Amino acid sequence: MNLSPPARPAARPWENRARMEYRTLRHIVRSARQGYGDFVRQGLESALRIPVLSVADLSRRDRHECNICGWSGRTFYPNTGPGYHEMEVACPGCSSQDRHRSLLALMLAETDLFAGGRRVVEVAPMRGFERLMRMQDGLDYVSFDLERHAMERGDITAMHYETDSVDYFICFHVLEHIPDADTALKEILRVLRPGGQAIVQVPVDWDLRVTREYAAPDPRDVGHVRQYGKDFTVNLSDAGFDVRGTSVAERFEEAVVERFGLSPEPIFFLTKPR
Template sequence: MRSELKKLKYRLSRLTETPKITCTLCQEKIYEFEPLDKHYLEMTAKYGFPYALEDAETLNVTAYNCPLCGGSDRDRLYALFFNKSIEPDKTYNLLDIAPAKALAAFIKKKKNIAYRSADLYMPEVDDKVDLTDMHIYKDNTFDIFVCSHVLEHVPDDKKAMKELYRVLKPGGWGIAMVPIFKSATEIKEDPTVTDESERWRRFGQDDHIRLYSKAGFKERLQEAGFEVKEFTTKDFKKDAFSANGIDPGSVLYIVNK
């Protein structure tokens, strides 16, 4: 009901205009995507984080959130990949780690996907699970996993990647994404840093304990056993990125077992 009210208010606020964009996540018509919250820019500037947001690999600062479902540009990118990869006559077991609301709602609409969410702290998930010790799941359980913007929070990310590899079926795939700043040349990490201003300065957010380089991230995934593939604008339909508010330089990391 609340979302219906939100939709109505949104339409009433701009009655003279015609919404021309369809959000690929919620399928609603919208006027435009909303920019990234200024708070993030203010905090990184305040604490002296050395990378510019323009240096972030998959981030559309000016067209970030859907005003109705709240989904981000990266969520829309994943939705595009689901739409092109999910075969209607197959069934899939999917594990969503620390689910993003709009993407979870999008995935759950796919009737041939058995959806399961997991997190150590989020109260509403199906399973309360430590990513570095997912013993509640047997080996080779899932056809797909989503692990987006999680590993930069996890002290032992190598162990987490090994666990993701273990629970994925051979032939399965996963979305493995972390914040990447293109000019970063090596992984910087320190789980012992607990001071929030220090975390902002070094890792770009108050709850991050690591900043990945592109090469470093891929190497760690490969060390865990994964084959890593990069999907860019050329792997999708022409204009798919621009129509969905996805920055043309965005890269989707898909890992295979």
């Protein structure tokens, strides 16, 4: 089964390893200033691991592969920051995380997004994933963000895109940062054409029955304003979408999930009723 689209960016492992190390060292310094000793220890663990893995990759024992950029190597790299510490998720070729590789795999398996002629809008893109999307022939793709890198500046709670104009809207790990998530969902529903789909993922605590709202953005949890619980799918349905969740574990063999380092967390395909 093909987990990659026709065109994809070239892997840049040495460049991205340097970026990973820089981001990790910056995280260590910031955490030390804030007095977060646990974050400092996690950062040091990752900062030491990155050069070790870089040397080990010279042996060319290709156990893993990235379906976004085509990099292959012994293992994926650590991804450490304020509230997360994952040891084998980041691709040194394009900096993609396991959730981005799962996103691409499921978009190819579950949608016709890459068939050509589709209007695709993404909010808060990961750079490597945005680069991949912009390379696809016949794909009308645009990204936006309120503050970070993107093709356009824009607010998900007040988008300038026309009503019923978007075939696919990608919203990955964004809603947990938005104070007025209900308005963001209404805007996504508005810009989608009837039958169009939003592809959404947020971090969900499946042991939490009801979503917990924070009084202020949590600096120890990547600035999240809430922790979503099991009622997340109900919230999506209440916003007017037909909701279907799936995961790579349901779609691919275990060996494929392991080879490409895919995240088992569910991804939600939200269809605007016709």
